[in-house]
Amino acid sequence: MKINITGVTGFVGQNLSKYLTNKGFIVNGLSLRTAWSFSENTDAVIHLAGKAHDTENISTTEEYFKVNRDLTIQLFNEFLTSNVTDFFYFSSVKAVADSLDQVLDENYPSNPKTPYGKSKWEAESYLLSKSLPAGKRLFIIRPCMIHGPGNKGNLNLLYKIVKKGIPWPLASFENKRSFLSIDNLNFLIFEMLKNKSLASGVYNFADDQSLSTNELISVISAALNKKPKLWKISRSFIEKVAVLGGKIKLPLNSERLKKLTESYEVSNQKIKATLEIQKLPLKAEEGLTKTIESFKNNKI
Template sequence: MKIKITGSSGFVGKNLSDYLTNYSFLVDKISLRNLNWKNDFTADAIIHLAGKAHDTKGTSDALEYFKVNTDLTEELFNAFLKSDIQDFIYFSSVKAVADDVSEILYEDVKPNPKTPYGKSKLKAEDYILSKQLPEGKRVFIIRPCMIHGPGNKGNLNLLFNVVKKGIPYPLASFHNERSFLGIDNLNYLIKEIINNKEIPSGVYNFADDDFLSTNDIVSIISFVLNKKNKSIAIPKNIIKSIGKLGDFIKLPLNSETIQKLTENYRVSNKKIKSAIGIEKLPHTPEKGLEKTIKSFIEK
């Protein structure tokens, strides 16, 4: 089975390409920067990973998100509709619908993205969903939460360095619950979608089975590093005051950092598991994070 993949040079693209190749799929890596990408547009499925990632520093031009995440996706999808390719798998993001999640995020949530990144992803989703699919074709809009895996530190880098340096984690008085997605579970889900033609088109959240708190993550990092967990539970009102001071004198521990480390962001994966017909994903979030953290040490 031949699979076309855009964005194959990125973290997810590299891992997914290797994984599918190991399962005897023929992976064709294409670049949308190459003006000739339409010349050989034949495959069984196309996985669209290419895009402009979320800029947490907020320095990117908003229009650039729409040029890359929206316009290129529309062009690729139009080519798919005219082709003989059966499956189109588009990697969107949970940020396309929600920057904050007070309860649990399901696929039917009313979208309310607040960033150019999220808005550009949602606009691409809307375009895809607005088109009539020819018979025999399937379309999947994937909304992954925070993806991690060996070699990809991402937002885990801050906590990893805190524990590695022996600095006490000061926010243990806050208990939150967050969803993560290990790269091994992501690869497994994509393989199942491609292989199982009974899975219907639609929007699907991708997340590990269980939620983890930031305190859980600190514990996992401490365990992997074989270091004592030095977390301390400073009262919340004191932490919030420190955060306001950090806003004023530009400290690393400011209100935004505290918010990111202590907020809830829970994502349901029940829809995709039901479609596949499984109760549990093959890899637990704890084991996935352990594997990721171990890779930081080995580098």
């Protein structure tokens, strides 16, 4: 089977292309920066390229829509008139919601708030509005936070806190968050590619278990052979400090406190039920430990 992957040089692209190549697939990178066309006899296109969420808020709104929406539309329109059978679009759970009041499944109503989430949602909406020619399939993948060896995301920040021996002062806040190991992501895409009876649709990707930030601190501490330092300071006191921090520009303010302590759980039941699998290869703690061990080896 021949696969074209956009964004093949990124973290997910590098890992997925290596995984599929080892499984016997022929994988070609597809750059959207210059004139492009699908490789001859391509069976599937996996569209990973996109403008990632910018936590520093220096990207313009136009950048998100130009890359995440407009390039996706261009690529999908080419797919519709090509001989390629399957189109995988990597969207995001943030195309649905930036915060949650329940576990996120595929029926949760979309109401993104950021340019990143809105651009992903508008791309999804366009793809889903088009009629697919006979024999073609469309898969919209909504992953939660992806991690793995070589990844330099938000886990690095917590890792550095634990490594320096700094106590986690927000242990009185209990939350649950979903993660996605690159190994589980690779496994799911491979199973989808193999399954020719799989129906088009939207599918959430997440590990089987969700973890609290306190549990995550404990996983990192164990990988570093340290005892977790969890300070259970009064929630009301922390919340008052955060309010004050917003007024006098402290590192901790109410918005940052919410981001650090809120829950964001994602259900993967639909994709597992559709593929008839009971559980993913790696448990959430195993995947996170593997990622943290890579930080140690790279002396991050």
